[in-house]
Amino acid sequence: MNTHEFPLVVRAPSEGASLPDFLAGRKERMEADLAEYGAVLYRGFAPMTGEALDRLVGSLSSVSFKNDEESSPRNHVVGNVYTSTNYRSEMEIFPHNENSYKKEFPMKLFFYCVHPGAEGGETPIADCRRVLKRLGDGIKAKFQQKKWMYVRNFTAGIGVSWQEAFNTTRREDVEAYCRDQDIRFAWHDEDSLKTWQVREPLLSHPASGEPSWFNHATFFNIQTLDKDLRESLCDMFGDDALPHNTYYGDGSPIEPAVIGELQQAYLAESVPIKWETGDLMVLDNLLTAHARKPFKGERRIYLAQTDPVDRATLVPTEA
Template sequence: MNDYEFPLLVTAPTAGAWLPDYLAGRRQAMEAQLARNGAVLYRGFAPMSGEQLDALVGTLSSASFKNDEESSPRNHVVGNVYTSTNYRSEMEIFPHNENSYKKEFPMKLFFYCMHPGSEGGETPIADCRKVLARIDESIKARFQEKKWMYVRNFTAGIGVSWQEAFNTERREDVEAYCREQDIRFAWQDEDSLKTWQVREPLLSHPASGEVSWFNHATFFNIQTLDADLRDSLRDMFGDDALPHNTYYGDGSPIEPAVIGELRRAYLAESVPIKWETGDLMVLDNLLTAHARKPFKGERRIYLSQTDPLDRAALAERAVAAESAA
């Protein structure tokens, strides 16, 4: 794999330059940079409001991403701009690709720093092409053969409710969505829902054809949590009713040694980004995973997700490419 800057750093031509003016007419160039580098960080430009960010994102995207099936708590800011996550500041968030468990996912992610916080709060990013290169061939083959399964239990009072995740109060709407999105489901009681879906672990980039490790198999697996939280959740729910867990696509458990290797692959490729006020980092979501370090103080990072992409054709290309390699 050829060397390239990760992320590609683009600094303001003059201190306090206006980023929307700088990027006017440069969408195609930015997309080419994303397909090669996986991430572009714009730094040193004048701060923007949420409204101005939303307008800029609109000029750099083909469509906004409708975020049903949400797994992270967020607040709406304006337009297609949301808070990045509302998880507690002391929590570390493991690398992941946004919405990689869905039939349709956002191709571009726009992270904007309104305020970096007083300490910590870095956003590590990892090139998933290089993550894939670190994974043992036997593990890749097992995942390609079996795929991976995401099992989710929506339990009243725990995490995101099914009403929040699916943006509805109507069970029939949830059922219609699940059928359309190839998600199996079972109502446990009045307020509880179980869903499970099987997805491909590898996808091929639509521009370059490069194959990327694109899934939540590690992120949502119970073994990825720290020991105290893992034990607490198992005591509360048992393995069958955990809020989130992953398996091989046939429902068999992913071995601890495999999860350990996958974790090491992500962490070995992680590059921490220390935020500065006014930073805009654009990620190719198919190529680049992101994470979050714990922080202190007021940290405000906004997120906009755009350019929806259906995974089916990309998965078929990835299988063909890996078979030929």
């Protein structure tokens, strides 16, 4: 594990150089850098269209990632390229690994800056190997013993609907998907669905075998939300029907002190990336969490997710 540079910054060999030309034939080098550093930022290259980005991502990946169970609204740009999130600009997004609650998740994330915004909008990133090292032995042992549970309530008019999340209007399709993905579910009415799934909190990297703290236990926990929003949601839905929440794998609540320690571990390891037009940042999703600072003005960041891996092939490792 690299203990110095994070992320690895690769600058254009000349002003306005073509990034696709520069990266031609360098897929293996990029993957080796990702496994060591967790994040690579390509900077100073000529801007690309969405179509050019989609072609570049395809050349640096093996398989695109089909994102069911979507938790953040996005707009489709072209091919496998989407907007990173449509979450409100004044809200901060806490560090997380994309789709860590899924049975299958993307190993590579490609973030591309079309426009950085007038103010704010940085993307903090955190090495989850280092996050893990900050956690007390008791916390790690308890999570490894109990695992963690993600509970989600799809309610009409609140967030992403179940139809959007599962890309279908057929309840039987949702049920088949949930059974295949080890997700329990319960329908409350035509537009209300509750799902819950239990996952391992640690996974080992397929290249290095290094353990990484890979989960949404902190991100989706109600205690991580802004105080006013947290109180509003609890008043509106109660503890059992919140849009998102997390627990230990046996359904017991995660103690506030534990959530506090987890939050501090992520924040202590976060490195804010201030975007420049034309930046391409590639993340090893298993090793690196990402976040977003509030912003003003136009900010446009594209995202492509690729190279899905089945978490069952990444044997949980003792921390």
